[in-house]
Amino acid sequence: MPAGLVISAPASGVGKTTLTLALARAWRNRGLNVQCFKSGPDYIDPAFHAAATGRASVNVDSWAMDRGTIAHLVGRGTDADVVLAEGSMGLFDGVAARGVSGTGATADIAEMLGWPVLLVIDPSGQAQTAAAIAAGLRDYRAGVRLAGVVLNRVASPRHEDLVRRALNDAGIAVFGALPRHAEISLPKRHLGLVQAEEQAEIGKLIDEAARFVAEHVDLDAVLRAAASCSPQPAPNGMNVTPPGQRIALARDAAFSFIYPHMLEAWRAAGAEISTFSPLADEAPDASADVCWLPGGYPELHAGTIAANARFRSGLRAFADTRPVHGECGGYMVLGTALTDADGVRHEMTGLLGLETSFAKRRMHLGYRLAALAAPMPGHQVGARLRGHEFHYSTIVAQPDTPLAVVHDATGAIIAETGSRRGQATGTFFHLIAEDR
Incomplete structure (x- = not known):
């Protein structure tokens, strides 16, 4: 070493x-x-x-x-x-x-x-x-x-x-x-x-x-x-299950927050990843079997996302038959609306009922341990997922079925439970690892 x-x-x-x-x-x-x-x-x-x-x-x-x-x-x-x-x-x-x-x-x-x-x-x-x-x-x-x-x-x-x-x-x-x-x-x-x-x-x-x-x-x-040093690695590597065999991954300036080790683990497990840009009004690859929207800065591009009809309709069509998951900013875009820092409300994709606002900034920061109450791509009910949350958005509405019971690092239950509706799921935390 x-x-x-x-x-x-x-x-x-x-x-x-x-x-x-x-x-x-x-x-x-x-x-x-x-x-x-x-x-x-x-x-x-x-x-x-x-x-x-x-x-x-x-x-x-x-x-x-x-x-x-x-x-x-x-x-x-x-x-x-x-x-x-x-x-x-x-x-x-x-x-x-x-x-x-x-x-x-x-x-x-x-x-x-x-x-x-x-x-x-x-x-x-x-x-x-x-x-x-x-x-x-x-x-x-x-x-x-x-x-x-x-x-x-x-x-x-x-x-x-x-x-x-x-x-x-x-x-x-x-x-x-x-x-x-x-x-x-x-x-x-x-x-x-x-x-x-x-x-x-x-x-x-x-x-x-x-x-x-x-x-x-x-x-x-x-x-x-x-x-x-010569550390002893895990015999089974990352022990990560990809969310699907063919993953359509949103990737541009508004959707870029995903841990590199997760992408590497997905590929190592045999998954294929194709990227698309919502900001360029691109829809997810129709041949993919799951779509993943990472976090990023949708609040800086909310007007463009709201205006990109091909992306929004393509994502909705995809979600009719296959799972779509969003993390943090991606979760917000799966929601009904996002209000930017200037107080302007922008319509999002509407796959979930979540509505968020940056007009009154409040920092949400910390580790998260989530016990899934409903399945999400790659993980079944009962899975314990570890992640991290960092954003300034405020929940205006989160009406859908909670995705998980989520605790912070002290064990306290938090309100950012994530959501599930049909084939769409979302979390405010970015996934780092699953408990073995």
């Missing part, structure tokens, strides 16, 4: 993604094969990883996945020279109740795989205190090893010197310090980063980040700090 590092930080917004992409591209420019992973349920970052490395990236998640599944997914990096696992939120941030193999914290993955942690520290508004924070993270949990620190957004050489001295006194290696550099900032929107495929200049941005980081960070020292 190649050497690996976990890229983490004390909190979100410190620069984990930028550093991960920069290191990956800089090492790739040196001729190394780099494999990235994303710890946690973020479905946007893996596409950035792929843009930086030329290799597909997948999520690993200790709340939703068992150790064997995580090892199976990490096994894709066997032929790489170095592996980078980008964390989410802060190093130890997870949910209160343990899931399948952990709480969803990045530290779970670091300990499980034996990879040391490279911390990104933003010392803005502080100096020596940054060393206290790093030392606290180093010492908080036995089994999680700290490789060292990269400082980000240092204000001046004097500022850098103060922080470096304090870190050195604490016995923490400093691999580099990055001054503020707006040219490598990744654009954001309400669900996170603007998707990689929506950024025509993403390659140039990653190249500039790699150049900048190579100028300020000791890449050789960081590489030497990585450690190898």
Whole structure:
């Protein structure tokens, strides 16, 4: 197994993604094969990883996945020279109740795989205190090893010197310090980063980040700090049942949030996937036996979706005889109507009675455990599905038969039950794994 590092930080917004992409591209420019992973349920970052490395990236998640599944997914990096696992939120941030193999914290993955942690520290508004924070993270949990620190957004050489001295006194290696550099900032929107495929200049941005980081960070020292592991994969891989043999998958700027490992697992199980674009007014492939609408940004394209008669009529015709399932944004489009952030109500496909609104934004965020009360494509009544929900829509009406009894990570029952009507089903959560 190649050497690996976990890229983490004390909190979100410190620069984990930028550093991960920069290191990956800089090492790739040196001729190394780099494999990235994303710890946690973020479905946007893996596409950035792929843009930086030329290799597909997948999520690993200790709340939703068992150790064997995580090892199976990490096994894709066997032929790489170095592996980078980008964390989410802060190093130890997870949910209160343990899931399948952990709480969803990045530290779970670091300990499980034996990879040391490279911390990104933003010392803005502080100096020596940054060393206290790093030392606290180093010492908080036995089994999680700290490789060292990269400082980000240092204000001046004097500022850098103060922080470096304090870190050195604490016995923490400093691999580099990055001054503020707006040219490598990744654009954001309400669900996170603007998707990689929506950024025509993403390659140039990653190249500039790699150049900048190579100028300020000791890449050789960081590489030497990585450690190898040989996790034992699950004997039956992902244990995922595809929703059908031939899957028509909506895929465009409005429908793009689906975990890469799910698509790979479907294909590995023998399923064929054909894509279509609702925004281009395309209907699902008539030869498919199931249609799947992922989440995404339908609220940004609601007018176009409402006006695309070929898509809407084609989807309704498909649902007369075959299953259609929607996740989050896809679920909203299967509903009766969607009200956008400006208060304009747009008619959706009407396969379900769900009506949602973005006019009064309210964040819904967290892991979900669903016990199916009705079947959905690929899963029977009683199946226990693990997923993650992240959206800002409000339910105006959800009149159809509930699809599942859904709990959050604390065990509390939530109102977002999903729905079923005829051949159509939908959930607000994005499926990550099924309990074995």
